[in-house]
Every structure is written in C-alpha cells, then in structure tokens.
Amino acid sequence: MLAAMDLVGQRWILRLLWELEPGPLGFLELRRRVGNCxxxxxxxxxxxxxxxxxxxxxxxxxYELTPKGVELGVALEPLWNWSERWSKLGK
Known part of the structure; x- marks a missing residue:
C-alpha cells in the first residue's frame, strides 16, 4: 500500500491520471495540459x-490507462469528488 501511495503522491502523477482518464493522449498534448511540468x-x-x-x-x-490504471482511477474517484465539493466551498 505504501508503494502505491508513494507513487500517486508524487507531483504530477494525479494530474496525469486525471488527464488520461477520458482516453489516450500523446506526450505533447499531455505536456500542454499539465503546463508547468x-x-x-x-x-x-x-x-x-x-x-x-x-x-x-x-x-x-x-499514453493510455491500463486496466490497472482504470482500477486506480475508480479507487481515486471519491477523492476527486471530495475535491470538487471542497473547491466549491469557497465560492
């Protein structure tokens, strides 16, 4: 479990997973979407x-998610939902 947390805790990893969730993207498109990386x-x-x-x-x-990556996305979905709700609290 700690190895998985170490991986997803690294800067840009969650953003990359977010960007790849809808479908495959090339390096240049990923670079454009993540901006400062x-x-x-x-x-x-x-x-x-x-x-x-x-x-x-x-x-x-x-680049595209593997079945393992899709499963990780499902596991992270509650976190993404929480962050959406949290970000709207200040508005």
Whole structure:
C-alpha cells in the first residue's frame, strides 16, 4: 500500500491520471495540459507509471490507462469528488 501511495503522491502523477482518464493522449498534448511540468519530469513520471503498469503506450505512441490504471482511477474517484465539493466551498 505504501508503494502505491508513494507513487500517486508524487507531483504530477494525479494530474496525469486525471488527464488520461477520458482516453489516450500523446506526450505533447499531455505536456500542454499539465503546463508547468518540464519535459524531463513529465518523461520521468510517465516512465514510472509505465513501470507500475498503470499506463502504457498504444500503437500510435499515445499514453493510455491500463486496466490497472482504470482500477486506480475508480479507487481515486471519491477523492476527486471530495475535491470538487471542497473547491466549491469557497465560492
């Protein structure tokens, strides 16, 4: 459990999972969407997610969630829902 928490706790990991949830994206599109993340850090995070079998590259060199990644997204959904509610408290 701690290894999974260490992985998702790293900067940009949750954002990458969020961006990949709707479907595959290429490196440049991911880079555009995450904004402040450098190319080297983005490459490192994508490699970490691939090593953990959370994402994979498809035939078009786009990154997509694996079944394990989809399952992680389902597990994180309550956190995302909570953050949506929390962010609206100040408005």
């Amino acid at each position: 450098s190319s080297s850090v983005l490459s490192e995070r994508l490699q970490q997610l691939q090593t953990a079998w959370i994402i994979e590259k498809d035939a078009n060199a786009q």
